[in-house]
Amino acid sequence: MNNKKLLGLACTSLIAGCLLAPVAQAAMELPESVKVPDGHKVTLETVGKGExxxxxRDKADAAGQTEWFFVGPKAVLSDRSGKQVGTYFGPPATWQAQDGSKVTGTQVAVAPSSAGNLPYQLVKANPAEGSGAMSGVTYIQRVALKGGVAPAAPCTSADKGKREVVSYQADYIFWAAK
Structure with missing residues (x-):
């Protein structure tokens, strides 16, 4: 093989490695509880930006105490180049692709991320509705988190019913069986 071909193969391998590095890196650094079981492959990576x-509300298990209660998310899902590919909303937690296909899911596990950010999350997907980008999705991971935690503002009995909206960003990685 000549030097040009060897250089071309090396560059191709390097580019492929760089494109897969974010997933491989993220998968290696995640806590075990939120890792996708063996036998699955990444089918779609998105960046969710929203609120x-x-x-x-009253705490469910503590009479006379209040807390901030998660009502629901609303986010735009974009590919790595910034092009919108879908939306995320709930409840129930729903990821919908631009082609109309969508999945809901059941939370399998969460694990702490860094302070001030939502936890990592692993969701087992229900069968997709419609055919398209969400067809065959079996798991969804929430990683690379920024913000999204309950407000720092007081939540007292005088504040019951008050709503607060917080910004957040997270990568949603969609997996399917190999």
């Missing part, structure tokens, strides 16, 4: 609504 989460919280409401001040």
């Amino acid at each position: 989460i609504t919280y409401e001040c």
Whole structure:
């Protein structure tokens, strides 16, 4: 093989490695509880940017106490180049592609991320509705988190019913069986 071909193969391998590095890197650094089981492959990577609504409510298990309660998310899902490929909303947690296909899911696990950010999350997807980008998705991971935690504003009995919206960003990685 000549030097040009060897250089071409090396460059191709380097580019492929760089494109897969974010997934491989993220998968290696995640806590075990939120890793996708063996036998699955990444089918779609998105960046979700949006907001989460919280409401001040009575604590379910503590009479007379209040807390910020997660009401639901609303985010735009974009590919790595910034092009919108779908939306995320709830409840129930729903990821919908631009082609109309969508999935909901059941949370399998969460694990702490860094302070001030939502936790990592692993969701087992229900069968997709419609055919398209979400067809065959079996798991969804939430990683690379920025913000989204309950407001720092007080939540007292006088604040019950008050809603606060916080910004967040997260990568949603969609997996399917190999």
